[in-house]
Amino acid sequence: MKALVVYYSRTGNTREVAARIADELGCDIEEIHDTQKRTGIIGFIKSGYQAARGKDTVLEPYEKDPSSYDLVIAGTPVWAGKPSVPISTYLKENRSKIKKVAFFCTYGGSGAEGTFRTMKEILGMEPIETVAITEREIKEDTCDCKIEPFVRDVEEPFREPSEPR
Numbered sequence: 135m136k137a138l139v140v141y142y143s144r145t146g147n148t149r150e151v152a153a154r155i156a157d158e159l160g161c162d163i164e165e166i167h168d169t170q171k172r173t174g175i176i177g178f179i180k181s182g183y184q185a186a187r188g189k190d191t192v193l194e195p196y197e198k199d200p201s202s203y204d205l206v207i208a209g210t211p212v213w214a215g216k217p218s219v220p221i222s223t224y225l226k227e228n229r230s231k232i233k234k235v236a237f238f239c240t241y242g243g244s245g246a247e248g249t250f251r252t253m254k255e256i257l258g259m260e261p262i263e264t265v266a267i268t269e270r271e272i273k274e275d276t277c278d279c280k281i282e283p284f285v286r287d288v289e290e291p292f293r294e295p296s297e298p299r
């Protein structure tokens with residue numbers, strides 16, 4: 135299976151989880167960068183406002199072509215119960231190029247379902263797996279117990295019948 139982990143991270147949590155997933159899978163990884171400044175309190179308020187309204191942004195150019203992967207694993211922080219603006223823009227730009235998808239998010243503790251639902255609606259495609267990791271699980275370094283089963287499950291549909299788990 136050829137997989138790509140693609141993610142956006144404003145403050146590093148989603149980057150941390152993305153790196154662990156890509157490491158477990160031994161697959162390619164790409165971080166999406168926004169042209170809009172999102173730091174500080176103004177950046178926070180703007181980001182929540184834009185995410186709640188389903189706004190788009192202009193992304194910096196990215197390298198990897200999702201159409202050359204069997205599976206794209208898209209990761210985002212939860213913003214106002216929705217996917218971050220950069221990742222929803224990325225999904226809109228690439229919906230015709232994605233064959234199979236899985237989602238992950240990082241969050242404080244509410245809004246993961248709405249985030250995954252919106253990502254699914256943008257793509258018009260069910261994810262093969264999803265996982266939501268809290269800030270606390272990242273800080274306390276307990277997120278591997280969610281990441282490991284997620285990675286096993288995303289690999290499963292691509293496994294040859296004779297291959298051991």
Ligand SMILES: Cc1cc2nc3c(=O)[nH]c(=O)nc-3n(C[C@H](O)[C@H](O)[C@H](O)COP(=O)(O)O)c2cc1C
Binds near residue numbers: 144182214215
């Ligand atoms: C604009 C904004 C809105 C947020 N909204 C939510 C939310 O609705 N629910 C939640 O649990 N966490 C929310 N958070 C917290 C982030 O989802 C959480 O800190 C995430 O792990 C950040 O990921 P990052 O470090 O990769 O940017 C919000 C953060 C920001 C910046």
